[in-house]
Amino acid sequence: xxxxxxxxxxxxxTLESKPEAQIxxxxxxxxxxxxxxxxxxTKSSGxxxxxxxKCRARxxxxxxxxxxxxxxxxxxxxxxxxxxxxxxxxxxxTVSFHPQALICEIRSSLKYxxxxxxxxxxxQLLLEEQLQQWGLLDGFLYAASPxxxxxxxxxxxxxxxxxxxxDNLRSALGGLCTDVLDLDKEQRRRLHNMGVRYLRDIWxxxxxxxxxxxxxxxxxxxxxxxxxxxxxxxxYIAPPIFxxxxxxxxxxxxxDRLLPIADEILAQLCDFLRRRDLSTSHxxxxxxxxKRDHTEIHIGLRQASRSQQHLMLLLExxxxxxxxxxxxxxxxxxxxxxxAFFGHSNSLLETNSLDATHYKDSKLIQFIEELQARxxxxxxxxxxxxxxxxxxxxxxxxxxxxxxxxRLKKSxxxxxxxxxxxxxxxxxxxxxxxxxxxxxxxxxxxxxxGPERIETHWWSGADVRRDYYVAKELKGSRLxxxxxxxxERGWYLHGIFA
Amino acid sequence: xxxxxxHSKQQLQxxxxxxxxxxxxxxxxxxxxxxxxxxxxxxxxxxxxxxxxGLHEHSTGFAQxxxxxxxxxxxxxxxxxxxxPYWGMGELQLLIPLMRSIVEQGKWILWISxxxxxxxxxxxxxxxxxxxxxxxxxxxxxxxxxxxxxxxxQTENCGLVLAWQNWLPRKVLRRLQLAADTGDxxxxxxxxNDSEHSPSSTRLKIEDSWSENAGFxxxxxxxxxxxxxxxxxxxxxxxxxxx
Numbered sequence: 001x002x003x004x005x006x007x008x009x010x011x012x013x014t015l016e017s018k019p020e021a022q023i024x025x026x027x028x029x030x031x032x033x034x035x036x037x038x039x040x041x042t043k044s045s046g047x048x049x050x051x052x053x054k055c056r057a058r059x060x061x062x063x064x065x066x067x068x069x070x071x072x073x074x075x076x077x078x079x080x081x082x083x084x085x086x087x088x089x090x091x092x093x094t095v096s097f098h099p100q101a102l103i104c105e106i107r108s109s110l111k112y113x114x115x116x117x118x119x120x121x122x123x124q125l126l127l128e129e130q131l132q133q134w135g136l137l138d139g140f141l142y143a144a145s146p147x148x149x150x151x152x153x154x155x156x157x158x159x160x161x162x163x164x165x166x167d168n169l170r171s172a173l174g175g176l177c178t179d180v181l182d183l184d185k186e187q188r189r190r191l192h193n194m195g196v197r198y199l200r201d202i203w204x205x206x207x208x209x210x211x212x213x214x215x216x217x218x219x220x221x222x223x224x225x226x227x228x229x230x231x232x233x234x235x236y237i238a239p240p241i242f243x244x245x246x247x248x249x250x251x252x253x254x255x256d257r258l259l260p261i262a263d264e265i266l267a268q269l270c271d272f273l274r275r276r277d278l279s280t281s282h283x284x285x286x287x288x289x290x291k292r293d294h295t296e297i298h299i300g301l302r303q304a305s306r307s308q309q310h311l312m313l314l315l316e317x318x319x320x321x322x323x324x325x326x327x328x329x330x331x332x333x334x335x336x337x338x339x340a341f342f343g344h345s346n347s348l349l350e351t352n353s354l355d356a357t358h359y360k361d362s363k364l365i366q367f368i369e370e371l372q373a374r375x376x377x378x379x380x381x382x383x384x385x386x387x388x389x390x391x392x393x394x395x396x397x398x399x400x401x402x403x404x405x406x407r408l409k410k411s412x413x414x415x416x417x418x419x420x421x422x423x424x425x426x427x428x429x430x431x432x433x434x435x436x437x438x439x440x441x442x443x444x445x446x447x448x449x450g451p452e453r454i455e456t457h458w459w460s461g462a463d464v465r466r467d468y469y470v471a472k473e474l475k476g477s478r479l480x481x482x483x484x485x486x487x488e489r490g491w492y493l494h495g496i497f498a
Numbered sequence: 499x500x501x502x503x504x505h506s507k508q509q510l511q512x513x514x515x516x517x518x519x520x521x522x523x524x525x526x527x528x529x530x531x532x533x534x535x536x537x538x539x540x541x542x543x544x545x546x547x548x549x550x551x552g553l554h555e556h557s558t559g560f561a562q563x564x565x566x567x568x569x570x571x572x573x574x575x576x577x578x579x580x581x582x583p584y585w586g587m588g589e590l591q592l593l594i595p596l597m598r599s600i601v602e603q604g605k606w607i608l609w610i611s612x613x614x615x616x617x618x619x620x621x622x623x624x625x626x627x628x629x630x631x632x633x634x635x636x637x638x639x640x641x642x643x644x645x646x647x648x649x650x651x652q653t654e655n656c657g658l659v660l661a662w663q664n665w666l667p668r669k670v671l672r673r674l675q676l677a678a679d680t681g682d683x684x685x686x687x688x689x690x691n692d693s694e695h696s697p698s699s700t701r702l703k704i705e706d707s708w709s710e711n712a713g714f715x716x717x718x719x720x721x722x723x724x725x726x727x728x729x730x731x732x733x734x735x736x737x738x739x740x741x
Binding site: 383394422 | 615617618622628631635645738
C-alpha cells in the first residue's frame with residue numbers, strides 16, 4: 001500500500017507489470033509520537049531555539065479561527081470544517097476540531113517547509129480559495145503557541161501572535177481581554193464586577209478561590225492554555241478514497257481489450273474494500289484520450305457491493321453501450337463513497353427463510369441494476385396506484401431508484417374503484433369518429449355497459465367531467481371509452497381491456 | 499421412448515422403476531392413482547394421451563383451457579406465444595391467474611415494452627401486488643428489449659417475463675427458448691401474427707367468436723402448438739370472468 005506523501009511520478013508500467021495503485025489514506029500515527037521526538041531548533045525559531053534544545057519535544061499548535069462560520073447552522077459548520085481540515089492535512093498530520101476553529105500541529109513540519117511563514121502562506125492560499133468558493137469572507141484569524149487552548153485564545157483575540165516557548169505563554173496570554181474566554185453570562189458579569197478585565201488580572205488571583213467561584217472548568221481552561229493540564233483533542237481522520245490510474249502502453253480503440261485491465265483494477269479495488277471491510281455503491285471510471293475530453297463512466301449501484309464479478313459485469317454492459325471519440329490512452333478509477341459491508345451468512349443448521357429471501361432479493365437487485373446499466377435508468381419503471389379519482393392520475397410510473405420504495409398502503413388499495421378498469425391505459429386519449437350514427441375506431445364499436453361518471457379536478461382548471469363506458473369492437477378489442485360531458489361532447493378511447 | 503397404451507400392471511413393471519409392492523398397493527386404490535403415478539414421470543410419453551408430460555404446477559385458472567393443455571396447466575418453463583390480431587383481446591386476462599400465483603410465490607414479473615401504459619388500479623383489482631412488477635418502457639430499442647428478455651429469462655428470480663415483439667426471427671426465438679429453459683422461467687411473447695415453424699414450446703391464438711351477437715366475454719382460444727399435443731385444439735372461454 002502506498003502512502004499519499006510520495007507524489008513522485010509513477011514509472012510507466014510495462015506490459016507485465018500490474019497497474020500501480022495510488023491510494024490516498026490517512027497514515028495512522030500514534031499521537032504520542034511528539035513526546036519522544038527531540039525538537040529540532042530551526043533558524044526561524046531564533047533565540048527560542050536555544051531554550052528548546054534542553055527540554056523534551058513540545059508541539060507547536062497553529063490555530064485558525066473563522067468567525068464568519070458563526071452564522072451558519074451546526075451541520076453546515078461541521079461540513080465546512082471537515083473540508084478545511086482535509087486541506088490542512090497538507091501541512092500537518094494532526095488536525096483537530098474546535099468550535100469555528102481548526103488547530104493543527106506544525107512543529108513536526110517546520111523543517112520540511114522551512115519555517116512557519118511558508119506554512120502560513122501555503123495555508124492562507126488554500127483556505128482563502130476554498131472560502132471564496134463557498135462565498136464566505138476569505139479572511140481568518142490565526143495564532144501559534146505550544147498549547148491548543150492557548151493558540152485558540154490568541155487566535156480569537158485577533159492578535160495573530162506566534163509564541164514558541166511555553167514560558168512566554170503566560171505573558172503573551174496576559175494581554176488578552178477576558179472576552180475571549182469561553183464563559184457564560186453570569187461568570188462574565190462576576191469577572192467584570194471583580195474588576196478583572198484582562199487575563200493577567202486572573203493570573204494574580206489564587207487558583208483555589210477561582211475554583212470555588214467559577215468552577216473547575218474555568219480553572220482547567222486556564223491551566224490548559226498555560227500547558228499545565230493535558231489537552232485531549234479530537235483529531236480529523238480523512239475518509240478513505242481509492243484512486244488508481246493505468247497508462248496503457250499503446251492506444252486502444254477496442255474497448256473489449258480494455259476489459260482485462262479493468263478487471264485487474266477492479267481486483268485491486270475489491271482488495272482495498274475487503275481490507276477495510278467496506279463496500280461501494282458508486283464508481284467513477286474515466287477513459288483518457290489524447291487531445292480530447294475524458295470519457296466518463298459513472299456506475300451507480302442500488303445495493304453496495306464489493307463483488308468483483310458483479311462490478312465487472314456492470315462495467316462490461318457500460319462498455320457495450322459506449323462509443324469512444326478517440327483511442328484510449330489511460331484509464332482512471334475513482335471511488336469516494338463507501339458503505340459498510342453487509343455479508344450474507346449461511347446458517348449451519350437450519351435455513352433461515354428471512355436470510356434466504358434477503359439473499360434472493362440481492363440477486364434480483366443485481367439483475368435490476370444490470371438492466372438499468374444497459375437500458376438507462378429512466379427506462380426501467382415500476383407502477384403503483386395513487387388514491388386519485390381521475391383515471392390518468394390513479395396510476396404512477398415510478399423510477400426504480402433508492403431503497404425506499406413507496407409501499408402500497410392498505411388504505412389506497414381500498415380506495416380503488418370497484419368499477420371495471422382496463423389493464424392498458426392510453427397516454428393520450430384517442431378521438432373516436434361517429435360514422436352513420438355508430439361509434440367507429442378501427443371497426444364499429446358497441447357499448448356493453450356504463451356509464452360511470454367521473455367528475456374531478458374542477459379545482460385545478462383542467463376540469464374532468466366524463467362518462468365512461470365499457471365497449472367492444474366488432475371482432476376486436478374490448479375498449480374503455482368516454483364521452484365528455486361539457487364542451488364538444490366528443491367520444492374518446494382511453495383504455496383497452498387486454 | 500416407451501409407449502404405454504393402457505394402464506396395465508405388466509407394463510408398469512417393465513419400467514423397472516416401480517416396486518412390485520407399489521403396484522400391489524395400487525390395485526386397491528383404483529386407476530386414478532396409476533394415472534397420477536404415470537403423470538408424475540415427465541420422461542414417460544404416452545402416445546394416445548396428450549397430457550403426457552407430467553402435471554404442471556400452474557393451472558391456467560380456466561378449466562376449458564386446462565383441459566386442452568398438455569400437463570393440465572401452463573408449462574413450468576419455456577416460451578409461450580400468444581397471438582391476437584389486435585392488442586386487447588383478453589390476452590392478459592388469460593394470464594392473470596398465473597400472474598397472481600407467481601406474485602404470491604414472491605417472484606417478480608417483468609413487462610418488456612408493453613404497447614400501452616400498464617394501469618396499476620386494474621392490476622390491484624385483479625389481486626396482483628404491483629410491488630413485484632417491473633416495466634421496461636416501450637421506447638427501448640428492440641435489441642435492448644431482447645437483451646433484457648434473455649437476461650430476465652436466465653434469472654431465477656423472475657417468475658414470468660412478458661414481452662411484446664412482433665417480428666422475431668427463428669434464431670432469436672430459439673435463443674429465448676433456450677434461455678427460458680436454463681433459467682427455469684416461463685416467458686410469454688405477445689404477437690399479432692402467427693409464424694409457423696416457430697420453435698416456441700406453446701403457441702396460442704385468441705380470436706373473437708365470429709357471430710356479431712357474441713357477448714363481451716366469449717373468446718375462442720386455439721392451441722396451435724403445444725409440446726405433447728398432436729393437433730390444434732380450441733376451446734371457448736369466458737376470459738373476462740373477473741370483470
